[in-house]
Amino acid sequence: MLESLWVWTLATGLISIIVYLLGTWTHDHFSKKNVPHLKPVPFLGNMGPLALRIASFPEILVDWYNRLKGHKYGGVYEFLNPVILLRDPELIKMVTVKDFEHFLDRGVPISEEDEPLIGKGLFSRRGQRWKDMRSTLSPAFTSSKMKNMFVLIKECGKQLTDFLEKCIKDKNMTIEGCKIEREGNILAVEMKDLFTRYTNDVIATSAFGISCDSLSHPGNEFYVLGRDVTDFSGIRAMKLLGLVLSPKLMKLLRIKLLPNSVANFFRSLVHSTMSTREEKGIVRPDMIHLLMQAKKGTLQGDDNVTNNSKNTKPKWDDDDITAQVVLFFLAGFDTVSTLLCFASQLLVMHPDIQSRLQDEIDQTLKEDEGKLTYEAVHGMKYLDMVVSETLRLYPSAVRIDRRCVKTYTLAAEPHCTLKPGDTVNIPIYALHHDPDYFPDPEKFDPERFSDENKGSIKACTYLPFGSGPRNCIGIIKQPEGCEMFIGELTLPASRQFESKVDLDGLGVVGPQAPDLLLPEEVSFVKQHQELLEDVWDACEGSRDGATAVIALMTMPRCSSRVLRRGDRERGGIPLCHRVYYAATILLCRRGGSGSRFALMEAKIALVQLLSRFNLKVVPKTAIQIKISKSSFNMTIDGGFWLGLEQRVKSETQ
Numbered sequence: 001m002l003e004s005l006w007v008w009t010l011a012t013g014l015i016s017i018i019v020y021l022l023g024t025w026t027h028d029h030f031s032k033k034n035v036p037h038l039k040p041v042p043f044l045g046n047m048g049p050l051a052l053r054i055a056s057f058p059e060i061l062v063d064w065y066n067r068l069k070g071h072k073y074g075g076v077y078e079f080l081n082p083v084i085l086l087r088d089p090e091l092i093k094m095v096t097v098k099d100f101e102h103f104l105d106r107g108v109p110i111s112e113e114d115e116p117l118i119g120k121g122l123f124s125r126r127g128q129r130w131k132d133m134r135s136t137l138s139p140a141f142t143s144s145k146m147k148n149m150f151v152l153i154k155e156c157g158k159q160l161t162d163f164l165e166k167c168i169k170d171k172n173m174t175i176e177g178c179k180i181e182r183e184g185n186i187l188a189v190e191m192k193d194l195f196t197r198y199t200n201d202v203i204a205t206s207a208f209g210i211s212c213d214s215l216s217h218p219g220n221e222f223y224v225l226g227r228d229v230t231d232f233s234g235i236r237a238m239k240l241l242g243l244v245l246s247p248k249l250m251k252l253l254r255i256k257l258l259p260n261s262v263a264n265f266f267r268s269l270v271h272s273t274m275s276t277r278e279e280k281g282i283v284r285p286d287m288i289h290l291l292m293q294a295k296k297g298t299l300q301g302d303d304n305v306t307n308n309s310k311n312t313k314p315k316w317d318d319d320d321i322t323a324q325v326v327l328f329f330l331a332g333f334d335t336v337s338t339l340l341c342f343a344s345q346l347l348v349m350h351p352d353i354q355s356r357l358q359d360e361i362d363q364t365l366k367e368d369e370g371k372l373t374y375e376a377v378h379g380m381k382y383l384d385m386v387v388s389e390t391l392r393l394y395p396s397a398v399r400i401d402r403r404c405v406k407t408y409t410l411a412a413e414p415h416c417t418l419k420p421g422d423t424v425n426i427p428i429y430a431l432h433h434d435p436d437y438f439p440d441p442e443k444f445d446p447e448r449f450s451d452e453n454k455g456s457i458k459a460c461t462y463l464p465f466g467s468g469p470r471n472c473i474g475i476i477k478q479p480e481g482c483e484m485f486i487g488e489l490t491l492p493a494s495r496q497f498e499s500k501v502d503l504d505g506l507g508v509v510g511p512q513a514p515d516l517l518l519p520e521e522v523s524f525v526k527q528h529q530e531l532l533e534d535v536w537d538a539c540e541g542s543r544d545g546a547t548a549v550i551a552l553m554t555m556p557r558c559s560s561r562v563l564r565r566g567d568r569e570r571g572g573i574p575l576c577h578r579v580y581y582a583a584t585i586l587l588c589r590r591g592g593s594g595s596r597f598a599l600m601e602a603k604i605a606l607v608q609l610l611s612r613f614n615l616k617v618v619p620k621t622a623i624q625i626k627i628s629k630s631s632f633n634m635t636i637d638g639g640f641w642l643g644l645e646q647r648v649k650s651e652t653q
């Protein structure tokens with residue numbers, strides 16, 4: 001009896017030790033390296049409050065960030081994974097912009113072999129394949145394409161507001177499938193449902209040439225499957241967790257994130273669109289057209305500029321193409337609708353801001369005789385301030401990450417050397433809520449982004465669209481005056497400039513010193529003096545210099561011929577390219593406003609909505625925004641219910 005008790009105690013003790021060791025075997029990673037870090041608990045690391053649903057992910061990020069105060073960076077454990085949390089904006093800039101070549105990849109644990117439709121998407125792609133793909137896709141988001149797409153997006157906004165107006169006016173109309181209820185002359189609307197239908201229709205038409213009306217036809221397959229793909233609650237959240245914890249086990253168990261039905265829907269959709277276009281010779285300047293060219297290997301990339309990489313890029317297979325379709329759903333569907341939900345909720349809570357915005361919209365539309373033009377949306381400053389401040393308070397992506405691909409030592413005390421495979425996190429939400437960067441951070445104050453104030457926002461503290469060459473592709477913007485986009489180019493180390501030489505060059509080699517410039521460059525500089533000065537002013541103090549990757553945008557006359565000549569003669573990149581490079585850095589750092597797809601989509605919806613309706617509180621409205629603890633995506637408990645009341649003055653459309 002005594003003997004079996006001993007055996008029993010010994011076995012229990014041994015099992016406990018094994019379990020403990022399994023749950024903590026990586027948890028000495030930071031103490032061994034003498035890196036400041038948060039104390040982990042077995043298995044959960046520092047994710048306990050999230051796993052137990054005591055706190056939401058944004059709250060966790062703020063907690064980590066605050067507990068590491070006083071350090072430029074620190075270590076946290078996402079379950080068993082040690083991850084470096086970057087707190088210092090300078091370090092963030094180095095990792096995401098300046099020393100980007102060391103942090104080319106994301107820490108996405110999904111490989112293209114296991115889950116092709118996710119792993120082959122631009123977001124998850126790694127190394128050279130990512131560079132090739134990014135430079136192929138980037139031209140789809142430039143301002144000339146934006147202008148073409150503007151009409152399509154505006155149509156979706158009109159479809160949305162026409163439908164809502166009809167719901168109010170036609171009392172006999174039955175509203176099925178959408179979360180809309182009549183309360184007298186007011187419509188109670190769950191805005192997340194409304195806006196996801198809008199973003200779905202926008203992506204469908206602007207990227208793939210498919211017309212959808214997800215309000216009038218709430219059950220359309222495109223919408224239903226789009227929602228399914230972007231739903232990361234329940235079982236899919238568990239699968240995602242499984243992938244983070246043990247990708248190998250998930251592979252062994254053949255568990256996939258995307259069900260076959262969804263994957264096959266997208267596959268057949270893309271195939272049939274491509275074959276119809278092929279058969280009927282349809283050419284539409286959209287994503288699918290670019291993807292078709294990429295597949296054939298006929299897409300003119302940036303090689304005609306100075307791409308030092310191979311001349312022929314690898315051809316794309318069918319899954320490469322379909323993966324981008326899925327990605328645009330993933331990237332655009334939830335992010336923009338989340339932004340719109342928070343913006344409308346905040347406007348209801350701040351009626352003075354809502355009415356000032358409506359005044360700006362009314363005034364602009366009046367000036368344009370009721371027509372909503374691309375330039376009008378672009379020019380609405382207060383709208384831009386409201387949207388920017390919404391993204392500060394509630395950034396759709398609360399954090400981003402980067403995976404080290406080349407050994408790198410962080411330029412901060414204590415020195416920490418990262419090895420390939422190590423991950424760093426950038427806590428966007430926590431930076432946006434840091435009172436040192438944004439005083440009274442919980443206050444919704446669009447004035448932070450006024451012309452007078454936005455210049456004082458510290459670089460790399462406001463990052464709703466990420467940072468550096470791997471930032472959101474939906475945000476790429478051409479500097480004004482630039483008519484042709486050539487692509488993105490990666491410079492090998494031998495071609496990189498020392499930062500001072502490069503940007504100082506901008507100041508010194510101005511029009512004052514024409515003998516140092518090629519004739520084409522002199523005329524460029526003269527023509528763009530203002531832009532040059534802006535860029536120069538804005539870069540003052542930071543002197544980013546050349547990073548490994550630049551967004552190479554150029555004037556048509558500064559053709560590849562000029563570039564090569566410039567290269568030969570000075571062993572460098574001509575000034576015009578450096579200007580655009582600097583402008584790109586500026587945009588990466590600042591965000592800024594302008595012709596960016598994601599923002600344009602959100603702004604069009606807000607303009608159309610607010611010009612025709614007042615946003616009001618209804619009994620279901622959450623008066624305070626409390627981010628849900630139980631959802632993977634940032635949302636609020638109970639949903640985003642608001643009332644819509646038709647405005648008396650509705651002739652603006």
Ligand code: HEM
Nearest residue numbers: 123331332335396397400465466467470471472473474598
């Ligand atoms: C308000 C809306 C949006 C927000 C807040 C947002 C935010 C972000 C962020 C934070 C990243 C990661 C950036 C980084 O790691 O530095 C990202 C990546 C990306 N976004 Fe967006 N996004 C939005 C809309 C869109 C739209 C509409 C599209 C496309 C139609 C899009 C396409 C992408 C793609 C393809 C990537 C991956 C880029 C790469 O890895 O090269 N996003 N986005």
